[in-house]
Amino acid sequence: MVAEQAPISYPFPASPTIYHPAPELRALLDSRPVAPVSMPDGKTAWLVTRNADVRQVLVDPRFSRAAASAPEAAQTELSELVGESVLGLDPPEHTRIRSLVAKAFTARRVEQLRPRVVALVDDLLDKLEAAPRPVDLVENFSLPLPVQVICEMIGVPPQDRPEFHAWSDAMLGAGDATEEEKAAAMRGMSDYFAQLIAAKRAQPTDDLMSALIAARDADDDRLSERELVMLGIAMLIGGHETSANQINLCLLTLLHYPEQMKWLSANLDSVGQAVEEMMRFIQLGEGGGLPRIAMEEVELGGVRLPAGSAVLPALGLANRDPSVFEDPDRFDLSRKANQHMSFGAGVHHCLGAQLARMEIQEALRGLLRRLPGIRVSVPDDELRFKPGMVLRSLETLPVTW
Amino acid sequence: MWRVAVGPACIGSASCVALSPALFALGEDKRSHPVRAEIEPDGAALDAAFACPVEAITVTDQETGRVVSE
Numbered sequence: 471m472v473a474e475q476a477p478i479s480y481p482f483p484a485s486p487t488i489y490h491p492a493p494e495l496r497a498l499l500d501s502r503p504v505a506p507v508s509m510p511d512g513k514t515a516w517l518v519t520r521n522a523d524v525r526q527v528l529v530d531p532r533f534s535r536a537a538a539s540a541p542e543a544a545q546t547e548l549s550e551l552v553g554e555s556v557l558g559l560d561p562p563e564h565t566r567i568r569s570l571v572a573k574a575f576t577a578r579r580v581e582q583l584r585p586r587v588v589a590l591v592d593d594l595l596d597k598l599e600a601a602p603r604p605v606d607l608v609e610n611f612s613l614p615l616p617v618q619v620i621c622e623m624i625g626v627p628p629q630d631r632p633e634f635h636a637w638s639d640a641m642l643g644a645g646d647a648t649e650e651e652k653a654a655a656m657r658g659m660s661d662y663f664a665q666l667i668a669a670k671r672a673q674p675t676d677d678l679m680s681a682l683i684a685a686r687d688a689d690d691d692r693l694s695e696r697e698l699v700m701l702g703i704a705m706l707i708g709g710h711e712t713s714a715n716q717i718n719l720c721l722l723t724l725l726h727y728p729e730q731m732k733w734l735s736a737n738l739d740s741v742g743q744a745v746e747e748m749m750r751f752i753q754l755g756e757g758g759g760l761p762r763i764a765m766e767e768v769e770l771g772g773v774r775l776p777a778g779s780a781v782l783p784a785l786g787l788a789n790r791d792p793s794v795f796e797d798p799d800r801f802d803l804s805r806k807a808n809q810h811m812s813f814g815a816g817v818h819h820c821l822g823a824q825l826a827r828m829e830i831q832e833a834l835r836g837l838l839r840r841l842p843g844i845r846v847s848v849p850d851d852e853l854r855f856k857p858g859m860v861l862r863s864l865e866t867l868p869v870t871w
Numbered sequence: 872m873w874r875v876a877v878g879p880a881c882i883g884s885a886s887c888v889a890l891s892p893a894l895f896a897l898g899e900d901k902r903s904h905p906v907r908a909e910i911e912p913d914g915a916a917l918d919a920a921f922a923c924p925v926e927a928i929t930v931t932d933q934e935t936g937r938v939v940s941e
C-alpha cells in the first residue's frame with residue numbers, strides 16, 4: 471500500500487488521551503515496527519517501536535549517541551541540550567565520566583537516602599495539609615521533593631533553587647522558548663555551576679560536587695572543567711523535571727483507574743512493584759527517545775538501515791509491545807517481572823533510575839497514606855501541560871481531599 | 872585468573888552488555904550472564920561492575936580470593 475510507505479512526520483501526532491500513545495504510533499508496532507520519519511530539516515529518521523528492537527538500539531555499540539549529537543545530525547528539541555553532556559558521548563569517553571558518579575546512584579547508596587526522603591515527604595505533606603484547598607501539587611509537593619533531593623546530593627544551596635528551575639524549564643522548551651532563550655538559560659546554568667564549583671573548590675563540603683571537584687583536581691585527565699559543569703547540569707535537570715512529572719502522572723493515572731488506586735491503598739507494601747507498572751504504562755514523552763546514528767549498515771526489525779541512518783527509539787511504545795507484555799494496554803499494578811524501557815538501557819541507562827524509583831515510591835506511599843481521599847479538582851481536559859515541552863509536563867495540578 | 876559473576880539483583884539494564892560485550896550477554900531471562908565465568912584480568916570487567924546500577928556484578932581474583940570490583 472502506498473499510504474503505508476509514506477513517512478510519518480515529526481513532531482509526532484499528539485495523543486487524544488494522556489493515558490495511551492497516539493493511535494497512529496501505536497499501530498506502528500504491528501504494521502511498521504521500523505518506520506521512516508520525515509524530520510523538520512527534511513532528513514529521514516527511523517522510528518523504532520518494538521521492545522526487542524528498541525533494546526538493541528540502546529545496547530548495540532553500532533548505534534552512536536555521539537554521532538547523533540553532531541551538529542549535522544537530524545535534530546530533535548533535546549539534542550542540543552544533551553549533546554555536550556554524558557548523554558552525548560559514546561564509550562570510552564562516556565565511561566570515563568559516568569564512572570565518576572555511578573557509585574553515588576547505585577541501589578545501595580540510594581537505599582541509604584530513603585529515610586531522608588521519607589522525612590522530606592512527611593514535611594511537605596504537613597505543609598500541604600495546612601494549606602487552603604484546592605492546593606497545587608506541583609508547586610507544593612511533586613516538584614520540591616525531587617529538587618530538594620538532587621540539590622542536597624549535588625550540594626546546591628537551597629536559596630539558589632528557584633533560579634535554576636526557570637533555566638531548566640527554558641532549556642526543556644517550556645512556553646515554546648526561543649532559541650535565544652534556550653541559549654541564555656544554558657549560559658545562566660553554566661555560569662551558575664562555574665561559580666558553585668569555584669566556591670566549593672575554595673571550601674569543600676560533603677556532597678557529590680565537592681567529590682567531583684576533588685577527582686578532577688587530583689587528575690586533570692579524568693574530567694575537564696567544562697565536563698564537570700555539564701555533568702552538574704545533567705544531574706540537576708535529569709533529576710527533577712522527570713521525577714516531578716512522573717509523580718503527577720502516577721497520581722492522575724491512579725485516579726483514572728480507581729480500582730487500581732484501591733488495590734494500591736490496600737497493598738502499600740507492594741508500592742515497589744506498582745511503581746514499575748506505572749513507569750511502564752505512563753507515556754511521559756510523545757514517542758521518540760533520544761536519537762542514535764547507525765555507524766555501519768545494520769539490519770533492524772527486518773529493515774536494512776544504511777550506515778549514517780538516524781534512529782529514534784520509542785520507549786513509551788516499546789512498553790506497549792504485546793510480545794513482551796500480556797494485554798499491554800491494561801493498567802495492572804499486580805503485574806510481575808516488568809521489563810519496561812522507561813529508564814532506557816545500555817550505557818546510557820538512566821543514572822538516576824534507582825533514585826527516581828525510590829522518590830516516587832515514597833511520594834505515593836505518603837500521599838495515599840496521609841491523604842487517602844485525594845482527588846484532582848479540575849476535569850482532565852482542563853489540565854494545563856506546559857506548551858512545547860519534550861516531556862509531558864504539568865503546569866499545575868490542583869488537588870483537594 | 873578472575874572469576875566474573877552476575878547476582879540475582881540484576882535488573883537487565885544491559886549497561887554491562889553495552890560496555891563490555893565480549894564479557895557479558897543478556898540471556899533469554901533478560902538478565903545479564905558472563906560470557907565466560909573465568910577471564911584473564913581485564914579492566915573491561917571492572918568498568919562493567921562499576922557501571923551496574925544495582926551492583927550485581929562481582930569480579931574475584933581467584934588466586935587471592937579478593938573481590939576486585941569493590
Ligand code: HEM
Nearest residue numbers: 556557708709712713716760812813814818820821822826
Ligand atoms: C521518573 C524519572 C526519570 C525518568 C523517566 C528518566 C528517564 C531517563 C532515560 C530514558 C534516560 C536514557 C535516555 C537515552 O538513552 O536516550 C535517562 C538518562 C539519564 N538520566 Fe534519567 N530519568 C528519570 C530520573 C532521573 C533522575 C532522578 C536523575 C538524577 C540524577 C536522572 C539523570 C539522568 C542522567 C544523568 C542520564 C544520562 C545518563 C547517561 O548518558 O549515561 N534521571 N533518564
Ligand code: SF4
Nearest residue numbers: 881882884885887923
Ligand atoms: S549492568 Fe547490572 S543490572 Fe544491568 S544487566 Fe548488567 S548486571 Fe544486570
